Amino acid sequence: MTVKIGLLGLGTVGSGLVTILSEQAAKFQSQLGQSVSVKSALVHNLDKKRPGVPGTITLTDQVDDILTDPDIQIIVEVAGGIEPTDQWLKKALENGKAVVTANKDLIASKGQELIALAEEKQLPLRYEAAVAGGIPILTNLDNYYFSDQITGLAGIVNGTTNYILSQMANKGLAYETALKQAQELGFAESDPTNDVAGIDAAYKAIILARTVYGLDLTLEDFHIEGIEAITPFDIEALDQLKMTTKLLFEIRELDDRHYQVQVAPAALSKSNLLASIENETNAIAIESKNLGTSLFAGPGAGGRATAQAVLADIVAIIQGQKQALPSIQKDYQLKQPAKQAHVFVLAGTGNNFEKSDLVEEGSSFQAKDGRYYEAILTSALTAKQYSNFKAELSQKASLVKEFTCYS
Numbered sequence: 001m002t003v004k005i006g007l008l009g010l011g012t013v014g015s016g017l018v019t020i021l022s023e024q025a026a027k028f029q030s031q032l033g034q035s036v037s038v039k040s041a042l043v044h045n046l047d048k049k050r051p052g053v054p055g056t057i058t059l060t061d062q063v064d065d066i067l068t069d070p071d072i073q074i075i076v077e078v079a080g081g082i083e084p085t086d087q088w089l090k091k092a093l094e095n096g097k098a099v100v101t102a103n104k105d106l107i108a109s110k111g112q113e114l115i116a117l118a119e120e121k122q123l124p125l126r127y128e129a130a131v132a133g134g135i136p137i138l139t140n141l142d143n144y145y146f147s148d149q150i151t152g153l154a155g156i157v158n159g160t161t162n163y164i165l166s167q168m169a170n171k172g173l174a175y176e177t178a179l180k181q182a183q184e185l186g187f188a189e190s191d192p193t194n195d196v197a198g199i200d201a202a203y204k205a206i207i208l209a210r211t212v213y214g215l216d217l218t219l220e221d222f223h224i225e226g227i228e229a230i231t232p233f234d235i236e237a238l239d240q241l242k243m244t245t246k247l248l249f250e251i252r253e254l255d256d257r258h259y260q261v262q263v264a265p266a267a268l269s270k271s272n273l274l275a276s277i278e279n280e281t282n283a284i285a286i287e288s289k290n291l292g293t294s295l296f297a298g299p300g301a302g303g304r305a306t307a308q309a310v311l312a313d314i315v316a317i318i319q320g321q322k323q324a325l326p327s328i329q330k331d332y333q334l335k336q337p338a339k340q341a342h343v344f345v346l347a348g349t350g351n352n353f354e355k356s357d358l359v360e361e362g363s364s365f366q367a368k369d370g371r372y373y374e375a376i377l378t379s380a381l382t383a384k385q386y387s388n389f390k391a392e393l394s395q396k397a398s399l400v401k402e403f404t405c406y407s
């Protein structure tokens with residue numbers, strides 16, 4: 001028997017899926033006892049050259065050709081965007097088709113409606129590729145960690161920004177050059193605004209928070225900062241303190257009703273495992289009662305890696321693997337962190353820092369611009385300590401930049 005796929009989108013991920021499906025065809029036939037093939041694919045531009053796409057796949061620009069095709073059992077959505085993909089996937093489920101998607105914007109924004117419809121129709125709706133590309137994070141959270149108690153998750157879930165920051169830090173590339181490369185390599189979204197503004201990472205954090213804690217978050221619940229304001233000078237200043245910056249998400253369970261969520265570039269010590277995660281690699285550190293810290297790292301973007309996560313979902317559906325769809329917790333509150341360490345960068349030198357209860361470390365340095373600065377790492381400060389300390393520093397010297405720290 002052949003399982004027929006209807007592919008909505010044939011760009012970076014869609015064409016990656018076509019490639020790896022053909023590589024695995026013999027294994028699927030012999031070990032799954034089924035062959036899996038893409039019957040048709042939805043595209044925008046029917047005239048575009050699509051090297052590597054076999055002529056056996058029918059291309060269409062009419063979504064209903066695929067959604068109403070009785071031959072097709074599984075719809076794979078890799079087109080992107082919240083509209084009209086939500087209508088497409090609702091229609092797919094209404095028409096009795098299993099659904100796989102890599103679309104984090106959609107699953108973060110409309111996931112609850114789609115999950116409810118999938119449950120009503122008793123159909124699979126899988127979206128492993130929507131978080132951290134090829135890393136099998138959702139499957140592990142649903143299955144392996146079901147029997148543990150997760151107290152927090154943090155990490156890097158956007159390949160584009162991690163690529164940009166790595167290239168700026170390691171190769172001295174300009175922000176715009178590194179972004180252009182990330183686009184050419186297929187890591188960035190078709191419009192990279194969501195990548196660099198931290199919104200893509202926030203969408204992924206919404207899905208993680210729903211999966212782990214049943215939180216029903218929206219972008220408005222987050223403090224979101226992107227990497228647009230990070231400069232080579234910032235990287236140079238943090239380097240003085242043996243620190244680096246990464247765009248990190250954090251979800252912390254403070255108790256069973258209170259949580260803390262954020263997405264922002266954070267300063268972290270180079271000895272932290274997350275500091276060694278470079279380029280498009282993503283990494284998620286899970287804190288749990290039984291395991292302590294576990295780190296899941298791997299390719300977080302790119303056609304082949306993301307298509308692998310999509311294909312794993314297709315296989316799970318064919319094998320009839322049971323899926324734990326999240327149930328939503330009603331009674332919870334979001335809180336600000338109680339205490340956080342900060343890095344302040346000040347213009348000039350003049351002993352503006354002295355090691356104290358509030359100051360962990362400081363360094364005076366001459367930057368590439370020829371001027372002198374001081375970089376100061378504080379201990380974890382309460383909100384009041386932070387504002388008093390900042391006011392005190394600002395009286396002594398002009399404050400050039402500050403970062404919050406991740407420990």
Ligand SMILES: NC(=O)C1=CN([C@@H]2O[C@H](COP(=O)(O)OP(=O)(O)OC[C@H]3O[C@@H](n4cnc5c(N)ncnc54)[C@H](OP(=O)(O)O)[C@@H]3O)[C@@H](O)[C@H]2O)C=CC1
Pocket residue numbers: 008009010011012013014042043044045046048061077078079080081102103104105129130133186187188189190300301302303306
């Ligand atoms: N790239 C990556 O590394 C990752 C991507 N994702 C997600 O996967 C999804 C796809 O990403 P990616 O493959 O990079 O995107 P691309 O922009 O490379 O491909 C999108 C595809 O969808 C088609 N398409 C888009 N909108 C429509 C429409 N309205 N009607 C018909 N066809 C349409 C395009 O057609 P045409 O070819 O004619 O332009 C193209 O084939 C997105 O949700 C993305 O966020 C998730 C993880 C990683």
Ligand SMILES: N[C@@H](CC=O)C(=O)O
Pocket residue numbers: 130132133157158159160161187188189195200300301302
């Ligand atoms: N644009 C995204 C692609 C994967 O989700 C990223 O850079 O991480």
